[in-house]
Amino acid sequence: MSEYIEQVDEKWRADFAKLVDVVESNLPDGFERTMQYGMISYVVPLSTYPKGYHVTPNTPLPFISLAAQKQHLALYHMGVYADEALLAWFQEEYAKSVPTKLNMGKSCIRFTNAKNIPFDLIGELVSKMTPAEWIAKYEGELNK
Structure with a gap:
């Protein structure tokens, strides 16, 4: 993982590393x-989910x-x-x-x-769904 962060363009690197830290600090266990x-x-x-x-x-x-892309940082959140x-x-x-x-x-x-x-909002977002809740939502979507 640190290799990925080291390869991020310098203009994005510190913010990308902070984004990783925010996700990891707020993500529910599991x-x-x-x-x-x-x-x-x-x-x-x-x-957990074979x-x-x-x-x-x-x-x-x-x-x-x-x-980290050339023009932006991206957070893919399957829950949203x-x-x-x-x-x-x-x-x-x-x-x-956010003003934009x-x-x-x-x-x-x-x-x-x-x-x-x-x-702070990203931290709150990633904290809102546990693995069990994500599995239930995922299976519900598959069965539609």
């Missing part, structure tokens, strides 16, 4: 840090991933993709705490200006 899809990722390990990720069998269930209430909460709180418009895809939150990364 998630495991790994490298997945070329990113620092936090997953539900196969020992079914793994349906798209890639024998792969731990992804939850959060962090990436699957849970409409969590997404709505995040969008509302983001608007209250939210730059977001389905699960990808992009930060193009490090000055506007709401670290």
Whole structure:
């Protein structure tokens, strides 16, 4: 993981490292840090959820991933993709705490200006779903 951080562009490195620290300090117990899809990722390990990720069998269930791109830092949060209430909460709180418009895809939150990364809000976001809650939400979405 430290190798990944060391390779991050210098203009993003300190903020990316802080983002990693915020996630790790606030993530509920039971998630495991790994490298997945070329990113620092936090997953539900196969020992907890042996079914793994349906798209890639024998792969731990992804939850959060962090990436440093050329033009932005990205936080992929599968919980906001699957849970409409969590997404709505995040969008509302983001608007209250950040002066710029939210730059977001389905699960990808992009930060193009490090000055506007709401670290406290990110900490609160990642604390809101346990591995058991994520598994239940994930399985509920699969069965729709």
